[in-house]
Amino acid sequence: MSSVPMLEITGLHVVFGGLHAINDLDFTVDEGEIVAVIGPNGAGKTTFFNAISGMVKPTEGQIAFEGRSLLGLDPNKITSRGIARTFQNVRLFANMTVLENVMVSQHCRTGQRMVDALLQTRRFRTEEEQVRARGKEVLGFFGTRLTGYRFDQPASVLSYANRRRLEIARAMATSPKLILLDEPVAGMNPVESAELTGLIGKLRDEMGYTIVLIEHDMSVVRDISDRVVVLDHGEAIARGTYAEVSANPQVIEAYLGQSAKGS
Amino acid sequence: MQLTTKQRTRVDWFLTFLRIAALALIGAGLLAFIAQAIDANNPFARWANPDALSLTGKQFRDLVVAGLAQGAMYGLIALGYSMVYGVLGFINFAHGEVFMIGAVTGAVTSSKLAEAGAWESNFVLCLLLVVFLSMVVCTVTAVIMERVAYRPLRGKPRLIPLITSIGVSFFLQNFILVLLGPGTKSYAKMPDWLTEKRTFLEIQGTRILVLAVAAVAMVGLWYLVERTKTGKAMRAVAEDAEIASLMGIDVNRIIVKTFAVGGAMAGVAGILWGLLFNSVLHTAGFLPGIKAFSAAVVGGIGNIGGSMAGGLTIGVAESLGPLMILEPLGVSGPSQLRDAVAFAVLIIVLLVRPSGIFGERLPSEERT
Amino acid sequence: MTVTGDFPTTQGTSADAASRRRLLDQDWQKLVRAGGILALGQVFIALSGMPVNFDRRLLIDPILSLGYLSLIWLPLVVSYWVGREQVLEGMTAYARGGRDVLAGAIAGALGNAGLTLLVVGITHFDIRDPLVNWSPQLLAILHFEESVWLGAVIWPVIGAATGALGGGMHCASTRITRTAVIAGLTVFGAAVLESVITDLSQGFHIEAVSDWLYGPKRGLTYPAAIVVAVAAIAVMAGIWAYRDSAMRAGLVGSRQSPAAPGESDRSRTVWRRFISRRLLGYALVIAAVVVLPLFLGRLTNELLANVGLFILLALGLNIIVGLAGILDLGYVAFFAVGGYSVAVLTSPGSPRFSPEMPWFGALFIAMLLAGLVGLFIGAPVIRMRGDYLAVVTLGFGEIIRILLLSDWLSGTFNGAQGITNIPGVEVFGLATVRGFEPRSVLYLVLFFCAIAIYVSWRLENSRIGRAWMAVREDETVAEVMGVDTVSAKLMAFVTGAVLGSFSGAILSAKVGSVFPHSFAIIVSIVILVVVIFGGMGNIPGVIAGAVVLIGVLGGPNQPGLLQEFAEYKILIYGALLVWMMLQRSEGLIPSVRRAQELHIDEMNQDAWLRAQAEADDATGGGGGNSSVGEQP
Ligand SMILES: Nc1ncnc2c1ncn2[C@@H]1O[C@H](COP(=O)(O)OP(=O)(O)OP(=O)(O)O)[C@@H](O)[C@H]1O
Ligand SMILES: [Mg+2]
Secondary structure, three states: OOOOOOEEEEEEEEEEOOEEEEEEEEEEEOOOOEEEEEOOOOOOHHHHHHHHOOOOOOOEEEEEEOOEEOOOOOHHHHHHHOEEEOOOOOOOOOOOEHHHHHHHOOHHHOOOOHHHHHHOOHHHHHHHHHHHHHHHHHHHOOOOOOOHHHHHOEHHHOOHHHHHHHHHHHHHHOOOOEEEEEOOOOOOOHHHHHHHHHHHHHHHHOOOOEEEEEOOOHHHHHHHOOEEEEEEOOEEEEEEOHHHHHHOHHHHHHHHHHHHHHO | OOOOOOOOOHHHHHHHHHHHHHHHHHHHHHHHHHHHHHOOOOHHHHHHOOOOOOOOHHHHHHHHHHHHHHHHHHHHHHHHHHHHHHHHOOOOOOHHHHHHHHHHHHHHHHHHHHHOOHHHHOHHHHHHHHHHHHHHHHHHHHHHHHHHHHHHHOOOOOHHHHHHHHHHHHHHHHHHHHHHOOOOEEOOOOOHHHHOOOOHHHOOHHHHHHHHHHHHHHHHHHHHHHHOHHHHHHHHHHHOHHHHHHOOOOHHHHHHHHHHHHHHHHHHHHHHHHHHHOEEOOOOOHHHHHHHHHHHHHHOOOOHHHHHHHHHHHHHHHHHHHHHHHHHHOOOOHHHHHHHHHHHHHHHHHHHOOOOOOOOOOOHHHOO | OOOOOOOOOOOOOOOOHHHOOOOOOOOHHHHHHHHHHHHHHHHHHHHOOHHHHOOOOEEEOOOEEHHHHHHHHHHHHHHHHHHOOOOOOOOOOOOOOHHHHHHHHHHHHHHHHHHHHHHHHHHHOOOOOOOOOOOHHHHHHHOOOOOHHHHHHHHHHHHHHHHHHHHHOOOOOHHHHHHHHHHHHHHHHHHHOHHHHHHHHHHOOOHHHHHHHEOOOOOEOHHHHHHHHHHHHHHHHHHHHHHHHHHHHHHHHHHHOOOOOOHHHHHHHHHHHHHHHHHHHHHHHHHHHHHHHHHOOHHHHHHHHHHHHHHHHHHHHHHHHHHOOOOOOOOHHHHHHHHHHHHHHHOOOOOOOOOOOOHHHHHHHHHHHHHHHHHHHHHHHOOOOHHHHHHHHHHHHHHHHHHHHOOOOHHHHOHHHOEOOOOOEEEOOOEEEOOOOHHHHHHHHHHHHHHHHHHHHHHHOOHHHHHHHHHHHOHHHHHHOOOOHHHHHHHHHHHHHHHHHHHHHHHHHHHOOEOHHHHOHHHHHHHHHHHHHHOOOOHHHHHHHHHHHHHHOOOOOOOOOOHHHHHHHHHHHHHHHHHHHHHOOOOOOOOOHHHOHHHOOHHHHHHHHHHHHHHOOOOOOOOOOOOOOOOO
């Protein structure tokens, strides 16, 4: 592998008004890794993802993907560079069909023009076929859950777990190199959660994606992550393997302190 | 500090170009105007518009005062837009029609009073009565509107209530049309001592009256919002409705009160329209409504003081703009373009400073 | 969610006596409120002048005029609403019965008491000064030109009767009420379509039909009304019978093949059916649309040409509002650009610049200009919040109108006098389209409608169309999923602008002149109502919306079938918009794009689902299957 890490973030700050959501964060991901980001509620994890995907502007710091800076790029440009993400509060295109949801996210990988669509050129038809086939392929990754008659159902009628799956499929359809998963198993039952954990492993092992995930479910984190980064108040308070991190007194303090405050 | 320069797209460049072009036009117009004012024969003035007539000091003052009076009216209407936007986050397009209903109420009651002979003999009392009635009618209209059309739509995406309010707007306009007929509704004649120009600085009395009434209404509103419990609750709901309801505030009631207050202000504004123009049509609410919304945006939506300031800005701009910017640039018949100028102010403000001159005050989830 | 309409659920709850409510066990508060609302509504309708103005338009010859209908429909609706109760899941529905009839009757009587008050009021006071319709004519209609006494008494009685009917609708099964409503609407439609039907029967040389249907005063004759109603009922009965047999067939079919049929296999059979039914249907419709104008008279062709113009406009706006979700209130600007560029380029009367180009050349330039204006308006507004965008586009629309009207540009656009003498359209030396030949205009309009439909349809199912829909659903997410939202929205603006310019160009050739006042803001609003009424984002819906609204009520400057409504058009459009938003924001024909291809046939899908459910262990929680437009 090259010496440059896939994603390299240095000295990242995100400030909202007076609130330091991310405070001087350094972070790297190498190709082929699964990195988990954990931390108590409000630690700034989602904000961290938002900064990478271009939805919030970092106040300070540098974000580089494959050696090139992402700062100042519109989110769609970042996606076409090869970073895709899911959302903590599932945000599907509710009135579009399941298949359309994964077709539209191939937007930046396709190049047909309006004229092609109007004249039904060969280029249009082949590309459209490819987009459709790729969409079905991506949906097929989740077994039969999102296939068959589901293709043409609006996303809004899916069950909660299926929506989460569709979100991942939609991210996969953008043909990314790096996928950011924001609490992928939240709200799922243990069986579904274990199944999805297996699939996330497969995403890396078979499909070759690099993955950063935010997760509160420690069993998931333990099972699949190569490395764990713990955020608290926007700062990285610990890094290392799951075993190292879970033994770290500062981390325990952060979580316990949180629950002590909460109760 | 790390520079996070945004990569500019073609659209950005075009927008920058538009901003600069707009400001340059305004600048050129003003310069030409000043050049003419200094010496009508200097080459710059000649170049821009050989026939331009500069304004005399008196004309200028009259225009400013007329603009201010009309602007005060816009400001009062703008309050309704601004407060509703602050609390519910949508543009109540029909607010302009509430204002029109106020003006029509004024026309009907004042002419009835004049028929009864009370208008002439007891002008001040009658005017107070007319203002009061107009406020009542407008408040009721606004509250019914909220109840029937907007309450069922709470929590829908904000374009849905906006579209609804467009429907309400055209409904109300034509409601008045079919009930009262298409003719103009005239106000009773104002007493001479008011319309004559002999008052202070030779300014027409009605304009002073308009400014005074607007000022009184503003002070009343300021007192309500800043000093009373209701006002505090309104501000709380505007800040965050959910949290406010957790704090024990009855959000629905506050929303109704917001509509009521906005309606009352529109009622006052309706009478001011009557004082200024003496007659009203069923279509009278549309343009002032849009201009008042522009005023609310210019002043920073959700910002009560800003609304008044925005109203005065729009009023003066549309009164002076054509003669100070367009005519020096050689536009003929500039006063026909008053309305266009008002819209242009809105567009330019949104292009240059989208959050308005005095800053927005919006609930957290509405900020983008 | 309401109970599914197709199945007669309310009818047969095997009325156990305990759940049958007693007659007087009413929700009095609701009744009084409904009565009050109804009273206000009735008084408003009476004072709006509808009864007086519509009195001469007969619907059913001796007995019912449009004027009286305007006073009867509201009690029906309100009393139906009074009897409606929401049956939530787990609640037992009460058996319907006399109580509902009584409730309706009471509400109707209370409401029409408002008219009684009005009758008394008009006889004793004169407030005609503000209220223009507070007139003896109204009084005459209200008391049937008899005594005040009669007028005062009869309205509550009429109210009670109509109310009883409205409330009683809950007692019958859904099928019966639906059939009754449809029969009523058919009769109304037949009466309203008088001019079109007369026109048609003249075109086909079967004047006897229209002579028999309509009396001398344009209303349906008594027997004709009955025949039309019976025919409608017969058709409905046929449809129900067909549905029943189809459903039975579907169930049997699923039982025969319990294993899930292979997908390709299945799609092939469905595909065949798709061709046979859909395509045949389309072909028939197209043939009818092409042939029909030959048999229509001037009036109807003119009417249809207006409808076509609005279909064109609505399809254009549908791309902006329906697909991309951008609320553009200044759409009329593009209409104006199309109209005025063609006027300036073709008319010899254009003051400054008059190349007298042929129409098609001018159209091309108009398209380019409209596209440019679309970019010019689009670029500054594209980043604004949705609602600011609405007002700013409205402002742009007004600015364009004001500029066209102004002295400043009157050298080019001739101010309020407009540009006249616009020649017709030479179609390659074959034919000339002129305004005084509505049929030729209609064909021109149809041609461009076909183009617009094709464009909308193709774009909707392409990369850009999906991008638009994604932007409509959630702009931020669309951006994060790699859609360049700014350029997608700009493309929507430009495409909509170009389609809008078509109809402007046709309008100027059709009318032969353009004036600034034809491009007032109300045009934008009416187009918006058409799009919303028909169903945003849905091509057939938008077309249906234009046909119904523009055909019946007319456009802002164009008459419709009910010319009597001219004064009330905008009032009705406004009310309709509010009502649509409150009750049916998905429009008349909700977007059916999700039921594409494989799911033409609901029965098939249900059968397949059932088979799936048996095979599957059903963990996915696939409960809500066929609900098409359900909100998240
Ligand atoms: N757009 C914003 N404007 C202002 N404050 C924000 C914004 N987005 C996030 N915040 C604040 O930043 C802090 C971090 O939020 P973030 O959503 O990143 O937390 P999180 O770690 O994802 O928490 P959770 O586990 O609950 O998802 C919170 O206090 C939040 O209120
Ligand atoms: Mg989070």
